[in-house]
Amino acid sequence: MKNQTLNNSAIIFFGVIILALFFNFLTARNYNRSNREVASRLADSRYYDYASLYRELEGDFPGDDYLVIDLRSTGEFIKGHIPGAVNIPAEKILERKLKKLTGKNSKILLYAVSEEKSAGARVLLMGKGYDNVSIIPGGYLSVRERVLDGFDPSHAFYNEDKAAWEYQRFMPLGKRTEAEEGSPEPEVPTPVIGGC
């Protein structure tokens, strides 16, 4: 009698696992790279820089295989875009099979209206399993102003994630000392000079 219980529970244990495995294979596969791996790749990756983009546009890097994707709407794309860019509106970027557009090892460069959109698209594409996806820093307006309408070496490593103000000067984590208390009104901090 006891053995019957053991047999039954063993069969249930086995059955549940097999069924779960079966359904696991049936469910849709949303991502090809785990979230953790994407996050750790993000931590030690850098964006493309304007200096390379400028030299690329000047034709200094022959042989390098790049695909520049414009994530803005078609209307905006027609008005002006980075030479050589392909227009895939943001809504369609996840549906398109980018592998067909690019060579096997070529790099994909994204840009959009603003950096937050291209950076977001990059994370999703990395999760989908694409390697070598990078973004051009800033939005299209920033690229036009700093590269297309005349390149200035001071913008070579333009980075929107660089502090535009000297933050530490006007709010040192609320730890103001007594001595500073009596000092005259602090001046409005000056923007960091150079860079951007």
Place this chain on the structure above:
Amino acid sequence: MAPLIPQGIINPELNLIFALMLGVGFGYVLEQAGLSSAQKLAGVFYGYDFVVLRVFFTAGITAMTGLLFMNYLGWIDMGLVYINPTFLYSAITGGAIMGFGFILGGYCPGTGIVAAVTGKIDAMLFVLGILIGIFIFGHFFEAFDGLYTGHFLGNIFVYDSIGISRSWFAVLLIAVAITAFIITQMIEDRVNRAEASLISSRPSYFMPSFLILALGIIYLFLPPERASSFREKPPEKIWENVIAGKHMVCPLKVGNQIKNGQDQLKLIDVRSHEEFGEFSLPGAVNIPVEEVLNSRWREFFRNGKREKVFFGNGAGKAAEAYITASRAGYERVFILEGGLNRLFTEVFTDEGIFDTDNRKQARQFFLDGGVKR
């Protein structure tokens, strides 16, 4: 309930209730298996009864198989399961003391307590001995310290030390267990001089042994673990939000929240620890993108009452953290539009969406050192 509580499936306050239920269940199983009898436990050493070995080996391989598959299916996160770190010297000493006590007393700690509860006087003395031992150890702990923490090896696994994969180790362990069942049965029969009729009338354990071995072999040939789990938000859903711009919080709202000290938003600084050390917005926590998925922030992100707003100097790094957090299934996360650069440009220059009064107040707030007076 280690994996369920950190996952937020069970309220941590129920922890002790579950501990009680599991404890009662464990005690029941031990008693049912007959392990509250010192004769049965001592039987392992004399060779007339191996039920202890069989119970614990069965429990071990069943739990192992269940954990392996649940981990594979993404039902539990093995990263959250506590693994006892190995201190070699104390493990050896502890093993020797435990083994000696096992032979001497006829119980191991769990079965000793079960037997004491069933009213066995020797077990009560055994439990008393355990308590005295704990007292002595606690009192003279400092003297034992070198031994206790000696030769720390970290969280090491048998399969890493002998250089085989986890799945092969699982199959081998199942095979070893089944072999042990057969051999111990044979030893038992010889020692007890069992009659042939008894042996032939014994129930067959072929079915459970076969099924567990089959599961082990299936695990061996499973394709690599899937990168996405069913708990994650699909990319299309995340991207829909981004295109609709629903993921952005306006600097005006954040500025007002900071200077009024309201607690509706929780600010998350995605910049590096160094930058955070120099300056951050009041009340912000520092979670760079590579730390978003750390288990220590799980509770924080699962708190549904607050809107969690990522910010960096610009918006790019915040967007990366936002996508990572959304994919992990965290709800009500946002990005500060334009980041700190935009916020402070709004506050300290006369352009943008802040109206004059707001800008003046915010400017004064930050110039005063960001502390409400």
